[in-house]
Amino acid sequence: MTDRTPDLRTIEVADDVYDVLKRTADSRDTDINGALRYLMEVPTPRAAAEDDED
Numbered sequence: 001m002t003d004r005t006p007d008l009r010t011i012e013v014a015d016d017v018y019d020v021l022k023r024t025a026d027s028r029d030t031d032i033n034g035a036l037r038y039l040m041e042v043p044t045p046r047a048a049a050e051d052d053e054d
Helices: 015-027 032-041
Strands: none
Touching: 015 032
């Protein structure tokens, strides 16, 4: 199996999405690409179990 060089892709996002990415990048001391990688790798939180005790 041969290793393939990753492709370069450009993704356009809305201004408010860019703002979230920029703030995430700043808080993690990285760039936008690092923020995207972080957000893709973060585990999804599970929904809180419903409490049937009424």
